[in-house]
Amino acid sequence: MATSDQLLVVIDPVARRTDGESVRIAKDVLGAGAATKVCLPEEPAEFARAVERRGSRRLVVVGDDRTLLRTVALLHHRRELAGCALGVVPVGGTLALARSLGVPCGAVAAARAVLDGTERRLDLLVDESDGVVLGALRIPPLNGVPEILPGGPAGRGGGHGGPGGPAGARGVWGAAAGGPGNHPWLRTCQTLVRTLATRPPRVTVPQHGGPASARLRVEVDGRTLVDLDQPVTTVSVTPGHAGAAEVEVRPVSLDGEVNTLRALGGRVTVSGPDFRYRADAVVTGPVRTRTWTVREGAWGLTLPR
Template sequence: MTASRSFLVLANSAAGSADDAAVDAALAVLRAGAEVEVVVPEGPEEIRTALRHAAGREVVVLGGDGSVHACVDALLHLGLLDATGPVSVVPLGTGNDLARGLGLPQDPEEAALVALQGVPQPMDLLLDDEGGIVVNVVHAGVGAEATAGAEEIKGALGTAGYALGAVRAGVSTTGWCLRVTVDDEVVHDGKEPLLMVTVGLGSSIGGGARAVPQAQQGDGVADVVLAAATGPVARAAFALQLRGGHHIGRKDVRTVRGRKVTVEAVDDDNAFRVNADGEVAGPMRSRTWTVLPQAWSCRVPAGAPAGA
Protein backbone atom coordinates (compact mmCIF):
# COMPACT_ATOMS: atom_id res chain seq x y z
CA MET A 1 0.00 0.00 0.00
CA THR A 2 1.02 3.61 -0.47
CA ALA A 3 1.21 5.40 2.84
CA SER A 4 -0.83 8.60 2.90
CA ARG A 5 0.82 9.85 6.08
CA SER A 6 4.39 10.72 6.88
CA PHE A 7 6.14 10.82 10.25
CA LEU A 8 9.39 12.32 11.42
CA VAL A 9 10.42 10.10 14.33
CA LEU A 10 12.78 11.50 16.98
CA ALA A 11 14.33 8.63 18.92
CA ASN A 12 16.09 9.36 22.20
CA SER A 13 19.64 8.04 21.90
CA ALA A 14 19.88 7.71 25.70
CA ALA A 15 16.74 5.57 25.84
CA GLY A 16 17.93 3.05 23.26
CA SER A 17 19.26 2.69 19.74
CA ALA A 18 17.60 1.60 16.50
CA ASP A 19 18.45 -1.98 17.54
CA ASP A 20 16.54 -1.72 20.80
CA ALA A 21 13.57 -4.11 20.85
CA ALA A 22 11.07 -1.52 22.05
CA VAL A 23 12.13 0.97 19.38
CA ASP A 24 11.96 -1.69 16.68
CA ALA A 25 8.49 -2.74 17.79
CA ALA A 26 7.19 0.83 17.68
CA LEU A 27 8.77 1.54 14.30
CA ALA A 28 7.25 -1.61 12.80
CA VAL A 29 3.77 -0.39 13.72
CA LEU A 30 4.42 3.12 12.40
CA ARG A 31 5.86 1.85 9.12
CA ALA A 32 2.78 -0.29 8.54
CA GLY A 33 0.67 2.85 8.24
CA ALA A 34 2.95 5.70 7.21
CA GLU A 35 6.19 6.74 5.62
CA VAL A 36 8.75 7.07 8.40
CA GLU A 37 12.06 8.90 8.74
CA VAL A 38 13.98 8.18 11.94
CA VAL A 39 16.42 10.68 13.42
CA VAL A 40 18.46 10.05 16.58
CA PRO A 41 19.55 13.56 17.62
CA GLU A 42 22.47 13.94 20.00
CA GLY A 43 21.44 17.31 21.42
CA PRO A 44 19.21 20.40 21.13
CA GLU A 45 20.80 21.70 17.94
CA GLU A 46 20.38 18.38 16.15
CA ILE A 47 16.74 18.31 17.27
CA ARG A 48 16.19 21.77 15.78
CA THR A 49 17.95 20.78 12.56
CA ALA A 50 15.71 17.74 12.17
CA LEU A 51 12.55 19.71 12.89
CA ARG A 52 13.46 22.47 10.44
CA HIS A 53 13.17 19.80 7.76
CA ALA A 54 9.95 18.27 9.07
CA ALA A 55 8.20 19.71 5.97
CA GLY A 56 4.69 19.41 7.37
CA ARG A 57 5.13 15.85 8.64
CA GLU A 58 3.75 14.89 12.04
CA VAL A 59 6.38 14.32 14.71
CA VAL A 60 6.59 11.17 16.82
CA VAL A 61 8.81 11.20 19.90
CA LEU A 62 10.27 7.91 21.12
CA GLY A 63 11.41 8.72 24.64
CA GLY A 64 10.40 10.11 28.02
CA ASP A 65 9.23 13.46 29.33
CA GLY A 66 12.63 15.02 28.71
CA SER A 67 12.50 14.03 25.06
CA VAL A 68 9.00 15.50 24.64
CA HIS A 69 10.14 18.65 26.44
CA ALA A 70 13.11 19.05 24.07
CA CYS A 71 10.95 18.48 20.99
CA VAL A 72 8.21 20.93 21.97
CA ASP A 73 10.79 23.51 23.08
CA ALA A 74 12.45 23.33 19.66
CA LEU A 75 9.13 23.52 17.80
CA LEU A 76 8.08 26.57 19.85
CA HIS A 77 11.30 28.49 19.28
CA LEU A 78 11.34 27.55 15.58
CA GLY A 79 7.73 28.74 15.23
CA LEU A 80 6.65 25.30 13.99
CA LEU A 81 4.16 24.11 16.61
CA ASP A 82 1.25 24.68 14.22
CA ALA A 83 3.08 23.64 11.05
CA THR A 84 3.84 20.09 12.19
CA GLY A 85 0.42 19.31 13.65
CA PRO A 86 -0.09 17.02 16.68
CA VAL A 87 2.94 15.47 18.36
CA SER A 88 2.72 11.76 19.18
CA VAL A 89 4.56 10.10 22.06
CA VAL A 90 5.81 6.54 22.43
CA PRO A 91 6.86 6.55 26.11
CA LEU A 92 10.29 4.96 26.45
CA GLY A 93 11.63 6.94 29.40
CA THR A 94 11.86 6.04 33.09
CA GLY A 95 8.95 8.10 34.44
CA ASN A 96 6.77 8.89 31.40
CA ASP A 97 4.57 11.15 33.51
CA LEU A 98 3.17 13.18 30.64
CA ALA A 99 2.16 9.98 28.83
CA ARG A 100 0.62 8.55 32.00
CA GLY A 101 -1.46 11.67 32.53
CA LEU A 102 -2.75 11.54 28.97
CA GLY A 103 -3.72 7.89 29.19
CA LEU A 104 -1.16 6.80 26.60
CA PRO A 105 -0.27 3.08 26.61
CA GLN A 106 3.08 2.18 28.13
CA ASP A 107 3.46 -0.65 25.62
CA PRO A 108 5.48 0.70 22.63
CA GLU A 109 3.39 -1.03 19.96
CA GLU A 110 0.11 0.16 21.45
CA ALA A 111 1.48 3.69 21.83
CA ALA A 112 2.66 3.68 18.21
CA LEU A 113 -0.85 2.69 17.16
CA VAL A 114 -2.15 5.82 18.93
CA ALA A 115 0.13 7.87 16.68
CA LEU A 116 -1.71 6.36 13.70
CA GLN A 117 -5.25 6.27 15.08
CA GLY A 118 -5.41 8.69 17.99
CA VAL A 119 -7.04 12.12 18.15
CA PRO A 120 -5.43 15.50 18.91
CA GLN A 121 -5.64 16.70 22.53
CA PRO A 122 -5.09 20.47 23.01
CA MET A 123 -2.15 21.02 25.36
CA ASP A 124 -1.06 24.03 27.39
CA LEU A 125 2.54 25.10 27.92
CA LEU A 126 4.31 27.01 30.66
CA LEU A 127 6.84 29.58 29.43
CA ASP A 128 9.33 30.87 31.98
CA ASP A 129 11.05 34.25 32.13
CA GLU A 130 14.29 32.75 30.79
CA GLY A 131 12.58 31.36 27.67
CA GLY A 132 12.33 27.80 28.96
CA ILE A 133 9.17 25.71 28.81
CA VAL A 134 7.31 23.12 30.87
CA VAL A 135 5.05 20.56 29.20
CA ASN A 136 3.97 18.71 32.35
CA VAL A 137 5.06 19.83 35.84
CA VAL A 138 7.70 22.07 37.38
CA HIS A 139 8.49 22.00 41.09
CA ALA A 140 10.84 23.80 43.47
CA GLY A 141 12.17 22.67 46.81
CA VAL A 142 12.22 19.12 48.13
CA GLY A 143 11.03 17.62 44.83
CA ALA A 144 14.00 19.00 42.93
CA GLU A 145 16.34 17.76 45.65
CA ALA A 146 14.64 14.36 45.50
CA THR A 147 15.49 14.07 41.83
CA ALA A 148 19.21 14.17 42.63
CA GLY A 149 18.68 11.52 45.29
CA ALA A 150 16.69 9.34 42.93
CA GLU A 151 19.39 9.50 40.24
CA GLU A 152 21.69 7.46 42.47
CA ILE A 153 19.25 4.57 42.83
CA LYS A 154 16.79 4.70 39.94
CA GLY A 155 18.88 2.32 37.85
CA ALA A 156 18.18 -0.45 40.33
CA LEU A 157 14.69 0.54 41.43
CA GLY A 158 13.17 2.37 38.44
CA THR A 159 10.32 4.74 39.33
CA ALA A 160 10.41 3.60 42.97
CA GLY A 161 13.71 5.46 43.21
CA TYR A 162 11.88 8.77 43.14
CA ALA A 163 9.77 7.88 46.17
CA LEU A 164 12.87 6.89 48.14
CA GLY A 165 14.66 10.04 47.02
CA ALA A 166 11.68 12.10 48.17
CA VAL A 167 11.70 10.44 51.58
CA ARG A 168 15.42 11.02 52.02
CA ALA A 169 15.26 14.66 50.90
CA GLY A 170 12.11 15.26 52.94
CA VAL A 171 13.74 14.04 56.13
CA SER A 172 16.92 16.07 55.66
CA THR A 173 15.65 19.50 54.57
CA THR A 174 14.12 22.30 56.65
CA GLY A 175 12.50 24.08 53.73
CA TRP A 176 12.95 27.36 51.87
CA CYS A 177 11.56 30.82 52.60
CA LEU A 178 9.85 31.57 49.28
CA ARG A 179 7.44 34.29 48.23
CA VAL A 180 4.83 32.90 45.83
CA THR A 181 2.64 35.12 43.65
CA VAL A 182 -0.20 33.80 41.51
CA ASP A 183 -1.88 36.15 39.02
CA ASP A 184 -0.35 39.16 40.83
CA GLU A 185 -1.68 38.05 44.24
CA VAL A 186 0.81 37.06 46.94
CA VAL A 187 -0.36 33.67 48.18
CA HIS A 188 2.65 33.01 50.41
CA ASP A 189 4.75 35.87 51.79
CA GLY A 190 7.91 33.90 52.50
CA LYS A 191 7.97 34.49 56.24
CA GLU A 192 7.45 30.80 56.90
CA PRO A 193 9.42 28.17 54.96
CA LEU A 194 7.91 25.94 52.30
CA LEU A 195 8.92 22.37 51.67
CA MET A 196 7.79 22.31 48.05
CA VAL A 197 6.08 24.48 45.44
CA THR A 198 4.60 22.63 42.47
CA VAL A 199 3.16 24.18 39.30
CA GLY A 200 1.36 21.64 37.17
CA LEU A 201 -0.31 21.37 33.82
CA GLY A 202 -0.26 17.59 34.21
CA SER A 203 -0.74 15.66 37.42
CA SER A 204 2.29 13.49 38.19
CA ILE A 205 6.06 13.52 38.58
CA GLY A 206 8.75 10.93 39.25
CA GLY A 207 7.04 8.03 37.48
CA GLY A 208 3.53 8.43 38.86
CA ALA A 209 3.80 10.46 42.08
CA ARG A 210 0.56 12.48 41.93
CA ALA A 211 1.99 15.84 42.96
CA VAL A 212 -0.85 17.83 41.34
CA PRO A 213 -3.74 15.33 41.22
CA GLN A 214 -6.34 17.97 40.35
CA ALA A 215 -4.53 19.26 37.23
CA GLN A 216 -6.11 18.84 33.79
CA GLN A 217 -4.10 19.43 30.62
CA GLY A 218 -5.55 21.93 28.19
CA ASP A 219 -7.82 23.83 30.61
CA GLY A 220 -5.80 27.03 30.23
CA VAL A 221 -4.62 27.36 33.85
CA ALA A 222 -1.85 25.98 36.04
CA ASP A 223 -2.53 24.26 39.35
CA VAL A 224 -0.21 25.32 42.16
CA VAL A 225 0.45 23.27 45.30
CA LEU A 226 2.19 24.91 48.28
CA ALA A 227 3.46 22.54 50.96
CA ALA A 228 4.58 23.91 54.32
CA ALA A 229 5.23 20.53 55.93
CA THR A 230 8.59 21.49 57.42
CA GLY A 231 8.56 19.70 60.80
CA PRO A 232 10.54 16.43 60.96
CA VAL A 233 7.51 14.13 61.15
CA ALA A 234 5.48 16.24 58.72
CA ARG A 235 8.28 16.14 56.15
CA ALA A 236 8.47 12.37 56.15
CA ALA A 237 4.68 11.99 56.06
CA PHE A 238 4.39 14.44 53.18
CA ALA A 239 6.97 12.55 51.15
CA LEU A 240 5.14 9.26 51.66
CA GLN A 241 1.70 10.76 50.89
CA LEU A 242 2.95 12.46 47.74
CA ARG A 243 3.02 9.23 45.75
CA GLY A 244 -0.74 8.75 45.86
CA GLY A 245 -1.73 12.42 45.84
CA HIS A 246 -2.99 12.20 49.43
CA HIS A 247 -0.88 15.19 50.51
CA ILE A 248 -3.52 17.53 49.05
CA GLY A 249 -5.76 16.88 52.07
CA ARG A 250 -3.12 17.96 54.59
CA LYS A 251 -3.68 21.12 56.68
CA ASP A 252 -0.19 22.36 55.80
CA VAL A 253 -0.83 22.12 52.04
CA ARG A 254 -2.61 24.82 50.03
CA THR A 255 -3.77 24.70 46.41
CA VAL A 256 -4.44 27.64 44.09
CA ARG A 257 -4.89 28.08 40.34
CA GLY A 258 -3.70 30.74 37.95
CA ARG A 259 -2.11 31.73 34.66
CA LYS A 260 1.07 33.38 35.98
CA VAL A 261 3.15 32.07 38.87
CA THR A 262 6.25 33.65 40.41
CA VAL A 263 8.45 32.01 43.04
CA GLU A 264 11.08 34.18 44.74
CA ALA A 265 13.63 33.44 47.45
CA VAL A 266 13.60 36.03 50.23
CA ASP A 267 17.42 36.06 50.26
CA ASP A 268 20.47 34.26 48.86
CA ASP A 269 20.38 31.64 51.61
CA ASN A 270 17.01 30.45 50.29
CA ALA A 271 17.98 30.12 46.62
CA PHE A 272 16.18 27.08 45.21
CA ARG A 273 16.46 24.48 42.49
CA VAL A 274 13.64 23.69 40.08
CA ASN A 275 12.79 20.47 38.28
CA ALA A 276 11.02 21.08 34.96
CA ASP A 277 9.83 17.88 33.27
CA GLY A 278 12.58 15.92 35.01
CA GLU A 279 15.44 18.36 34.32
CA VAL A 280 16.95 20.15 37.34
CA ALA A 281 18.22 23.75 37.16
CA GLY A 282 19.49 26.27 39.72
CA PRO A 283 19.98 27.33 42.43
CA MET A 284 18.15 30.55 41.54
CA ARG A 285 16.55 33.49 43.34
CA SER A 286 13.45 33.89 41.17
CA ARG A 287 11.48 32.25 38.39
CA THR A 288 8.16 33.14 36.72
CA TRP A 289 5.99 30.83 34.62
CA THR A 290 3.15 31.95 32.35
CA VAL A 291 0.54 29.66 30.81
CA LEU A 292 0.32 29.56 27.02
CA PRO A 293 -3.17 28.07 26.56
CA GLN A 294 -3.52 25.23 24.05
CA ALA A 295 -0.17 26.07 22.46
CA TRP A 296 0.29 22.59 20.97
CA SER A 297 -1.49 19.26 20.69
CA CYS A 298 -0.68 15.63 21.38
CA ARG A 299 -2.36 12.53 19.98
CA VAL A 300 -4.21 10.50 22.62
CA PRO A 301 -6.36 7.37 22.38
CA ALA A 302 -9.75 7.99 20.75
CA GLY A 303 -12.39 8.27 23.45
CA ALA A 304 -9.93 9.40 26.14
CA PRO A 305 -11.46 12.01 28.49
CA ALA A 306 -10.64 15.61 27.51
CA GLY A 307 -7.73 16.90 29.58
CA ALA A 308 -6.94 13.41 30.85
Protein backbone atom coordinates in the same frame (compact mmCIF):
# COMPACT_ATOMS: atom_id res chain seq x y z
CA MET B 1 -0.40 21.04 6.23
CA ALA B 2 0.77 17.79 7.76
CA THR B 3 -1.16 14.70 6.71
CA SER B 4 -1.85 11.65 8.88
CA ASP B 5 -0.40 9.16 6.39
CA GLN B 6 3.03 10.84 6.15
CA LEU B 7 5.24 10.58 9.22
CA LEU B 8 8.73 11.72 10.11
CA VAL B 9 9.91 9.33 12.83
CA VAL B 10 12.88 10.70 14.79
CA ILE B 11 14.47 8.09 17.06
CA ASP B 12 16.56 9.20 20.01
CA PRO B 13 19.98 7.46 20.25
CA VAL B 14 19.45 6.60 23.91
CA ALA B 15 16.26 4.72 23.02
CA ARG B 16 18.09 2.76 20.34
CA ARG B 17 20.80 1.73 22.78
CA THR B 18 18.67 0.97 25.81
CA ASP B 19 15.69 -0.81 24.22
CA GLY B 20 16.36 -1.61 20.59
CA GLU B 21 13.57 -4.19 20.50
CA SER B 22 10.88 -1.65 21.43
CA VAL B 23 12.29 0.75 18.83
CA ARG B 24 12.10 -1.97 16.16
CA ILE B 25 8.51 -2.80 17.11
CA ALA B 26 7.50 0.87 16.96
CA LYS B 27 9.11 1.28 13.53
CA ASP B 28 7.30 -1.82 12.22
CA VAL B 29 3.88 -0.73 13.51
CA LEU B 30 4.25 2.84 12.23
CA GLY B 31 5.61 1.66 8.88
CA ALA B 32 2.72 -0.74 8.43
CA GLY B 33 0.15 2.00 8.97
CA ALA B 34 1.64 5.04 7.25
CA ALA B 35 4.31 6.26 4.86
CA THR B 36 7.28 6.89 7.14
CA LYS B 37 10.67 8.51 6.88
CA VAL B 38 12.95 7.40 9.71
CA CYS B 39 15.69 9.68 11.06
CA LEU B 40 18.45 8.41 13.39
CA PRO B 41 20.24 11.51 14.74
CA GLU B 42 23.39 11.08 16.81
CA GLU B 43 23.82 14.69 17.90
CA PRO B 44 21.51 17.52 19.05
CA ALA B 45 22.22 19.49 15.86
CA GLU B 46 21.10 16.53 13.74
CA PHE B 47 17.98 16.18 15.84
CA ALA B 48 17.15 19.88 15.37
CA ARG B 49 17.75 19.73 11.60
CA ALA B 50 15.46 16.73 11.25
CA VAL B 51 12.65 18.52 13.08
CA GLU B 52 13.16 21.73 11.13
CA ARG B 53 13.10 19.93 7.75
CA ARG B 54 10.04 17.76 8.40
CA GLY B 55 8.06 19.59 5.73
CA SER B 56 4.48 18.30 5.48
CA ARG B 57 5.20 15.15 7.48
CA ARG B 58 3.70 14.70 10.92
CA LEU B 59 6.40 14.56 13.56
CA VAL B 60 6.76 11.44 15.71
CA VAL B 61 9.54 11.07 18.28
CA VAL B 62 10.68 7.80 19.82
CA GLY B 63 12.44 8.26 23.15
CA ASP B 64 12.04 9.02 26.84
CA ASP B 65 10.72 12.06 28.69
CA ARG B 66 13.81 14.10 27.87
CA THR B 67 13.27 13.49 24.16
CA LEU B 68 9.71 14.77 24.51
CA LEU B 69 10.89 17.84 26.44
CA ARG B 70 13.65 18.56 23.93
CA THR B 71 11.20 18.36 21.03
CA VAL B 72 8.57 20.63 22.56
CA ALA B 73 11.21 23.17 23.61
CA LEU B 74 12.71 23.21 20.11
CA LEU B 75 9.33 23.74 18.46
CA HIS B 76 8.48 26.43 21.02
CA HIS B 77 11.69 28.34 20.37
CA ARG B 78 11.05 28.16 16.62
CA ARG B 79 7.46 29.36 17.22
CA GLU B 80 6.17 26.25 15.41
CA LEU B 81 4.53 24.54 18.35
CA ALA B 82 1.00 25.71 17.64
CA GLY B 83 0.94 24.13 14.18
CA CYS B 84 2.49 20.77 15.08
CA ALA B 85 0.49 17.78 16.35
CA LEU B 86 3.24 15.77 18.00
CA GLY B 87 3.24 11.98 18.22
CA VAL B 88 5.28 10.18 20.90
CA VAL B 89 6.35 6.57 21.36
CA PRO B 90 7.90 6.39 24.86
CA VAL B 91 11.03 4.24 24.95
CA GLY B 92 13.73 4.52 27.61
CA GLY B 93 14.21 4.71 31.33
CA THR B 94 12.21 7.80 32.36
CA LEU B 95 8.64 7.74 31.08
CA ALA B 96 6.66 9.27 33.98
CA LEU B 97 5.94 12.51 32.13
CA ALA B 98 4.64 10.78 28.99
CA ARG B 99 2.50 8.50 31.13
CA SER B 100 1.04 11.43 33.07
CA LEU B 101 0.05 13.11 29.79
CA GLY B 102 -1.91 10.05 28.71
CA VAL B 103 0.55 8.49 26.26
CA PRO B 104 0.50 4.66 26.31
CA CYS B 105 3.87 3.34 27.42
CA GLY B 106 3.88 0.10 25.42
CA ALA B 107 5.56 0.38 22.01
CA VAL B 108 2.64 -1.21 20.15
CA ALA B 109 -0.09 0.76 21.94
CA ALA B 110 1.80 4.05 21.60
CA ALA B 111 2.47 3.52 17.89
CA ARG B 112 -1.17 2.67 17.26
CA ALA B 113 -2.21 5.80 19.15
CA VAL B 114 0.00 7.84 16.81
CA LEU B 115 -1.73 6.26 13.80
CA ASP B 116 -5.32 6.17 15.02
CA GLY B 117 -5.47 8.71 17.84
CA THR B 118 -6.66 12.28 17.95
CA GLU B 119 -4.89 15.54 18.69
CA ARG B 120 -5.44 17.05 22.14
CA ARG B 121 -4.45 20.63 22.84
CA LEU B 122 -2.59 21.00 26.14
CA ASP B 123 -1.58 23.97 28.27
CA LEU B 124 2.06 24.91 28.73
CA LEU B 125 4.01 26.84 31.36
CA VAL B 126 6.58 29.27 29.97
CA ASP B 127 9.05 31.18 32.16
CA GLU B 128 10.71 34.53 31.54
CA SER B 129 13.82 32.88 30.04
CA ASP B 130 11.61 31.01 27.51
CA GLY B 131 11.88 27.68 29.31
CA VAL B 132 8.88 25.35 29.11
CA VAL B 133 7.14 23.04 31.57
CA LEU B 134 4.80 20.34 30.27
CA GLY B 135 3.78 18.44 33.37
CA ALA B 136 4.63 19.97 36.73
CA LEU B 137 7.27 21.80 38.70
CA ARG B 138 8.20 21.36 42.32
CA ILE B 139 10.17 23.35 44.91
CA PRO B 140 12.34 22.01 46.40
CA PRO B 141 13.29 19.15 44.03
CA LEU B 142 12.68 15.61 45.20
CA ASN B 143 15.62 13.52 46.38
CA GLY B 144 17.48 11.62 43.68
CA VAL B 145 17.16 14.45 41.18
CA PRO B 146 18.72 14.22 37.70
CA GLU B 147 21.67 16.34 36.69
CA ILE B 148 21.26 20.09 36.28
CA LEU B 149 21.51 21.47 32.78
CA PRO B 150 24.73 23.36 32.03
CA GLY B 151 24.82 26.98 31.04
CA GLY B 152 25.14 28.69 34.41
CA PRO B 153 22.56 29.41 37.07
CA ALA B 154 19.13 29.60 35.52
CA GLY B 155 18.44 32.95 37.10
CA ARG B 156 21.13 34.39 34.82
CA GLY B 157 19.75 33.09 31.53
CA GLY B 158 19.65 29.31 31.89
CA GLY B 159 16.54 27.31 32.48
CA HIS B 160 14.45 24.34 31.58
CA GLY B 161 14.59 24.33 27.83
CA GLY B 162 15.58 27.99 27.87
CA PRO B 163 18.34 29.89 26.09
CA GLY B 164 20.97 28.76 28.58
CA GLY B 165 20.92 25.32 26.91
CA PRO B 166 19.45 25.15 23.38
CA ALA B 167 16.12 23.37 23.75
CA GLY B 168 17.57 21.69 26.80
CA ALA B 169 19.30 19.41 24.32
CA ARG B 170 23.04 19.67 24.63
CA GLY B 171 23.39 18.95 28.35
CA VAL B 172 20.71 16.25 28.41
CA TRP B 173 21.82 14.57 25.19
CA GLY B 174 25.54 14.65 25.92
CA ALA B 175 25.23 13.02 29.32
CA ALA B 176 22.79 10.36 28.22
CA ALA B 177 23.97 9.48 24.74
CA GLY B 178 27.57 8.64 25.41
CA GLY B 179 28.98 12.09 24.64
CA PRO B 180 31.83 13.77 26.50
CA GLY B 181 29.61 14.38 29.52
CA ASN B 182 29.26 10.62 30.00
CA HIS B 183 32.76 10.09 31.47
CA PRO B 184 32.40 9.46 35.23
CA TRP B 185 35.50 11.48 36.10
CA LEU B 186 34.25 14.44 34.05
CA ARG B 187 30.80 14.32 35.65
CA THR B 188 32.47 14.32 39.07
CA CYS B 189 34.54 17.40 38.20
CA GLN B 190 31.50 19.19 36.73
CA THR B 191 29.46 18.46 39.85
CA LEU B 192 32.25 19.78 42.07
CA VAL B 193 32.57 22.97 40.03
CA ARG B 194 28.82 23.58 40.13
CA THR B 195 28.78 23.00 43.87
CA LEU B 196 31.61 25.47 44.49
CA ALA B 197 30.31 28.05 42.01
CA THR B 198 26.80 28.37 43.38
CA ARG B 199 25.50 29.12 46.84
CA PRO B 200 23.25 26.46 48.32
CA PRO B 201 19.64 27.40 48.99
CA ARG B 202 18.86 28.66 52.47
CA VAL B 203 16.92 25.76 53.88
CA THR B 204 15.97 25.33 57.52
CA VAL B 205 15.90 21.83 59.02
CA PRO B 206 13.68 21.77 62.11
CA GLN B 207 15.16 20.57 65.40
CA HIS B 208 12.49 17.88 65.76
CA GLY B 209 13.61 16.17 62.53
CA GLY B 210 10.62 17.18 60.45
CA PRO B 211 10.74 18.15 56.76
CA ALA B 212 13.10 20.91 55.65
CA SER B 213 11.54 24.31 54.99
CA ALA B 214 12.32 27.40 52.94
CA ARG B 215 11.10 30.98 53.04
CA LEU B 216 9.56 31.90 49.69
CA ARG B 217 7.05 34.41 48.40
CA VAL B 218 4.47 32.85 46.09
CA GLU B 219 2.27 35.17 44.05
CA VAL B 220 -0.62 34.06 41.83
CA ASP B 221 -1.91 36.67 39.38
CA GLY B 222 -0.38 39.40 41.57
CA ARG B 223 -1.96 38.13 44.79
CA THR B 224 0.40 36.89 47.52
CA LEU B 225 -0.48 33.32 48.48
CA VAL B 226 2.34 32.98 51.02
CA ASP B 227 5.05 35.44 52.05
CA LEU B 228 8.61 35.22 53.34
CA ASP B 229 7.51 35.27 56.97
CA GLN B 230 5.81 31.85 56.59
CA PRO B 231 8.23 28.92 56.01
CA VAL B 232 7.00 26.32 53.51
CA THR B 233 7.99 22.71 52.87
CA THR B 234 6.85 22.39 49.24
CA VAL B 235 5.51 24.45 46.36
CA SER B 236 4.06 22.80 43.26
CA VAL B 237 2.70 24.31 40.04
CA THR B 238 0.88 22.26 37.40
CA PRO B 239 -0.69 23.33 34.10
CA GLY B 240 -4.40 22.88 34.68
CA HIS B 241 -7.28 23.54 32.32
CA ALA B 242 -8.61 26.56 30.45
CA GLY B 243 -5.43 28.57 30.88
CA ALA B 244 -5.10 28.28 34.66
CA ALA B 245 -2.22 26.72 36.60
CA GLU B 246 -2.93 24.78 39.78
CA VAL B 247 -0.73 26.01 42.65
CA GLU B 248 -0.27 24.17 45.93
CA VAL B 249 1.80 25.43 48.88
CA ARG B 250 2.40 23.44 52.06
CA PRO B 251 3.39 25.75 54.94
CA VAL B 252 5.31 24.46 57.92
CA SER B 253 2.87 23.07 60.47
CA LEU B 254 3.17 24.46 63.99
CA ASP B 255 0.22 22.58 65.51
CA GLY B 256 0.58 19.20 63.81
CA GLU B 257 -2.03 19.97 61.14
CA VAL B 258 -1.03 20.57 57.54
CA ASN B 259 -3.14 23.25 55.87
CA THR B 260 -2.33 23.21 52.17
CA LEU B 261 -2.88 26.51 50.37
CA ARG B 262 -4.32 26.21 46.86
CA ALA B 263 -4.93 28.71 44.08
CA LEU B 264 -5.61 28.89 40.35
CA GLY B 265 -4.08 31.52 38.09
CA GLY B 266 -2.48 32.31 34.79
CA ARG B 267 0.75 33.79 36.18
CA VAL B 268 2.80 32.42 39.08
CA THR B 269 5.87 34.10 40.59
CA VAL B 270 8.13 32.50 43.21
CA SER B 271 10.87 34.58 44.85
CA GLY B 272 13.11 34.56 47.90
CA PRO B 273 16.53 33.21 48.89
CA ASP B 274 18.27 31.03 46.30
CA PHE B 275 16.18 27.97 45.46
CA ARG B 276 16.21 25.11 42.97
CA TYR B 277 13.17 23.64 41.28
CA ARG B 278 12.39 20.52 39.32
CA ALA B 279 10.45 21.12 36.12
CA ASP B 280 9.36 17.82 34.56
CA ALA B 281 12.59 15.80 34.40
CA VAL B 282 15.10 18.63 34.82
CA VAL B 283 16.41 20.44 37.89
CA THR B 284 17.25 24.13 37.48
CA GLY B 285 18.83 26.69 39.80
CA PRO B 286 19.70 28.23 42.02
CA VAL B 287 17.48 31.21 41.20
CA ARG B 288 16.08 34.05 43.32
CA THR B 289 12.93 34.65 41.33
CA ARG B 290 11.07 32.92 38.53
CA THR B 291 7.74 33.64 36.86
CA TRP B 292 5.70 31.10 34.91
CA THR B 293 2.87 32.08 32.59
CA VAL B 294 0.25 29.64 31.31
CA ARG B 295 -0.13 29.35 27.54
CA GLU B 296 -3.56 27.86 26.97
CA GLY B 297 -3.72 25.09 24.35
CA ALA B 298 -0.17 25.90 23.31
CA TRP B 299 0.78 22.47 22.02
CA GLY B 300 -0.87 19.43 20.51
CA LEU B 301 -0.24 15.80 21.46
CA THR B 302 -1.70 12.81 19.64
CA LEU B 303 -3.41 10.58 22.20
CA PRO B 304 -5.72 7.53 22.05
CA ARG B 305 -9.32 8.30 21.18
